[in-house]
Amino acid sequence: MTKQDPVLAPSGRRPTILDVAAACGVSPATVSNVLAEKRHISAETRALVLAKVQELKYVASATARGLRMNRTWSIGVVVGDIANPFSPEVVGGVEEALWERKNNLILCNTGFRSERKIAYIQSLIDKHVDGLILVTQTLTVKEASAFDIKRLPPLVTINRVSEAIPSDHVTVDNEQGVTDLMNHLFALGHKRIAFVKGLTSSTSAAARHKAYRAAMKHQGLLVDHELTIQGDYTIESGAIAGRRLVEMSSPPTAIVAANDMMAIGVLGALRDKGISVPEDVSVAGFDDVSISSHPLINLTTIEQPKYETGTTAARLLLERIEGGPAEPPRVVMLTANLKIRGTTGRARPATRRKLIPQ
Amino acid sequence: MTKQDPVLAPSGRRPTILDVAAACGVSPATVSNVLAEKRHISAETRALVLAKVQELKYVASATARGLRMNRTWSIGVVVGDIANPFSPEVVGGVEEALWERKNNLILCNTGFRSERKIAYIQSLIDKHVDGLILVTQTLTVKEASAFDIKRLPPLVTINRVSEAIPSDHVTVDNEQGVTDLMNHLFALGHKRIAFVKGLTSSTSAAARHKAYRAAMKHQGLLVDHELTIQGDYTIESGAIAGRRLVEMSSPPTAIVAANDMMAIGVLGALRDKGISVPEDVSVAGFDDVSISSHPLINLTTIEQPKYETGTTAARLLLERIEGGPAEPPRVVMLTANLKIRGTTGRARPATRRKLIPQ
DNA sequence: TTGTAGGCGTTATCAA
DNA sequence: TTGATAACGCCTACAA
DSSP states (O other), X not given: OOOOOSSSOSTTOOOOHXXXXXXXXXXXXXXXXXXXXXXXXXXXXXXXXXHHHHHHTOOOOHHHHHHHHTOOOEEEEEESOTTSTHHHHHHHHHHHHHHHTTOEEEEEEOTTOHHHHHHHHHHHHHTTOSEEEEESOOOOHHHHTTSOGGGOOOEEEESSOOSSSOOEEEEEOHHHHHHHHHHHHHHTTOOSEEXXXXXXXXXXXXXXXXXXXXXXXXXXXXXXXXXXXXXXXSHHHHHHHHHHHHTSSSOOSEEEESSHHHHHHHHHHHHHTTOOTTTTOEEEOSBOOGGGGSTTTOOBEEEOOHHHHHHHHHHHHHHHHHHOSOXXXXXXXXXXXXXXXXXXXXXXXXXXXXXXXX | OOOOXXXXXXXXXXXXXXXXXXXXXXXXXXXXXXXXXXXXXXXXXXXXXXXXXXXXXXXXXXXXXXXXXXXXXXXXXXXXXXXXXXXXXXXXXXXXXXXHTTOEEEEEEOXXXXXXXXXXXXXXXXXXXXXXXXXXXXXXHHHHTTSOGGGOOOEEEESSOOSSSOOEEEEEOHHHHHHHXXXXXXXXXXXXXXXXXXXXXXXXXXXXXXHHHHHHHHTTOOOOGGGEXXXXXXXXXXXXXXXXXXXXXXXOSEEEESSHHHHHHHHHHHHHTTOOTTTTOEEEOSBOOGGGGSTTTOOBEEEOXXXXXXXXXXXXXXXXXXXXXXXXXXXXXXXXXXXXXXXXXOOOOHHHHHHSOO
């Protein structure tokens, strides 16, 4: 004889709305309405239903509800590299905002591989996510052609405008940030300032580079193309750039990297070469990743409000999902804050170094 | 006529299996079978169906399929703090392994808040995830009582054994790692070694602390309780611990932290106080977070293979999901690797410091 | 205030 | 080798 628990549904099987309805002697519709608080239900039945729901630990199946309502309360978040300190901070913000609205976050890590990005987005479409957030990623026209654009859910991009598809966009004021930083360096007497670029495909990287050149010109300085080095936002690329720069016959007195990770890479390379920062060279980054404020790094940088970037993107997306497509694409540009720390200082007279044999 | 914006006005209705069936003049069952490769279909119809599928860009709705098959191909991953550098590396590993098996990752960030953990797990149950991975988190008996345990999907815990529920478990050999590190310090002449503990609730933190005490005893050294400081795995708690330790009347010659973030906090505090590492004090951590190997940090630590921890956990989980609950819980213990870097050196003679006035 | 019934898009079972 | 049909669990017109 099997011992039946009168309260719990048969082991493992979760109770359905029918079980609750039966237990209460009402119709499933009533149970649904009690839970959805859609139409008025007599206090009596309401109480009964709620009691039974609790007793049976009934929770509606999100799958069934999703099928019926054509919603999943899930948002796909596509990042290039979750291990890059920038990503988790943004993702943390997205997560928080989604949590507040009872949505879930499906994390997709592309490793910046195009095919994987496409495959992931396709699978997100299959899963019927309600929306998509692209973190420092975009959809090229070519990539977008891989699937039926009409079936893409609402989209928000972070730090990189979407090429193929109009979408809401959250970014930081790159131009202002870099300009502030450059002025800080000019004030310190720097004239020979190098720039480590980010990926060319990145809108924000491009904007930062552009602002650098504009600031140089505005200051009446020549932009030496030798002093612009291509990086890819990784710490390693920063280290390589750093080595190259200090080995030059007439090296820069300051190095600006398009993000903190590269700046930190530069710092590492300089340390390995025994070059003092900021006495010999000044270094600065962009983002203000959490480790940058550590006393041992102490990097002068431009803060991008990463967490806020994430929450903002999520909220724009949820509004769009609820509100419908009526409004035109929105762009939110958060302010960049210059954080002056220990890696920038007065420029060493440019001539001195030349006398030192390589 | 309104110009339709493809993304902002999304949801061109996606074709269903019925559309494909109709277009081919076959039954939906046949389409399903072609796609699932379940039963034999004549080459002719097969080709026809596949062609139409391509033409219509038909993809089965994961929601409908999930409802029918009682599977979602989604795994919930619950982390305490996604911004802690440890998390993204593990999550990256999980993500990769899930990707290989075409599963998705639903990320839940609890901020170590119990109610949020409960609410998240409940929502994951609602969503019918096929499995759950708890990263440096556990379910206490009390927490587990919040929902019907029978309805919990298969579970894998990382770095913290599950109290309430039997589950597969992936961790690192904490004891061996700490023992190796302690022997390294002993060999350098350290006797007065402090320990910064992790959260008491963490199994791995407890194991690391235990191994520290065992090593001290085994070496015939007294464990001075003053030298054990409670931290919480954050960089701030490490900084606080560091300050307290060096302000002691007879400070330690070496400080071991239960994780890298706290060790890095210690380093920051020492730097702020002008104390040289490793000349005045040696410092070591546990995890080998990516920044630890940077030339400016250069932290001696014990590597936990984080990425591999993630992939292993995911694979155990997927096996369990496919294979059923038959087998008993498994434990995988990865080996810990001591990484000797620049923050550990010969012990300064214990007497010297006493002469220097505070 | 409540109940009935249809359908969301699949897959599985049975029948042909 | 293929087709019809019944679920899966829910929400929501429409009816009562």
